[in-house]
Amino acid sequence: MKELQEEVSAVGQGRPMILEKDLKKMQYLKATIKETLRLYPPLPLLIPREPTQDVKLMGYDIPMGTQTIINAWAIGRDPTLWEEPEKFWPERFLNSSTDYKGLHFELLPFGSGRRGCPGIQFAIAIYELALANVIYKFDLALPNGVKGKDLDMSETVSSITLNKKSPLLVMATSRF
Numbered sequence: 001m002k003e004l005q006e007e008v009s010a011v012g013q014g015r016p017m018i019l020e021k022d023l024k025k026m027q028y029l030k031a032t033i034k035e036t037l038r039l040y041p042p043l044p045l046l047i048p049r050e051p052t053q054d055v056k057l058m059g060y061d062i063p064m065g066t067q068t069i070i071n072a073w074a075i076g077r078d079p080t081l082w083e084e085p086e087k088f089w090p091e092r093f094l095n096s097s098t099d100y101k102g103l104h105f106e107l108l109p110f111g112s113g114r115r116g117c118p119g120i121q122f123a124i125a126i127y128e129l130a131l132a133n134v135i136y137k138f139d140l141a142l143p144n145g146v147k148g149k150d151l152d153m154s155e156t157v158s159s160i161t162l163n164k165k166s167p168l169l170v171m172a173t174s175r176f
């Protein structure tokens with residue numbers, strides 16, 4: 001959080017708002033969003049697919065028409081793909097070309113291929129702009145002396161989306 005706020009403050013320089021043109025200077029913000037999407041993909045099982053022909057994949061025979069589910073949540077936490085996969089560690093993306101646009105199969109929050117998410121650019125622009133401005137304008141703290149390490153980060157799936165099991169309570173104090 002400290003690194004994120006320092007980066008956003010350095011770019012904002014006391015101006016009233018962070019604008020879209022500022023975002024390209026915020027590498028830590030982008031890494032933080034990637035790390036969040038790795039650990040908590042909003043559609044953890046993407047959308048089911050059916051192969052249009054018989055496929056042999058990694059030794060498995062998948063007949064045409066089989067409902068196939070891709071577990072992006074599990075891929076994002078696979079210890080053969082990620083160092084310390086359970087750790088929230090945005091720095092892993094700072095000097096890495098890995099992104100979520102569907103070409104790096106270890107990070108698939110928006111799926112991949114011709115049925116991949118067409119809303120990706122819009123979603124990312126909104127995520128970046130909203131997060132940058134919240135962090136820029138407010139100091140955030142947990143209420144009642146709760147420490148970050150004690151926060152309940154357990155998850156649940158309702159319908160097809162991933163949700164936090166218990167609500168996140170945060171105190172926001174205006175910075176200026």
Ligand code: HEM
Nearest residue numbers: 042043046047109110111112114115116117118119122123
């Ligand atoms: C953080 C936000 C979002 C996430 C994580 C997300 C994720 C996904 C995923 C995983 C898929 C299935 C891809 C696949 O099976 O390969 C999908 C499909 C889709 N998304 Fe998104 N999405 C987001 C935002 C949006 C937005 C903002 C829009 C529209 C403005 C959108 C429109 C669609 C549509 C229309 C499809 C179906 C594409 C098709 O079947 O051809 N999504 N999305």
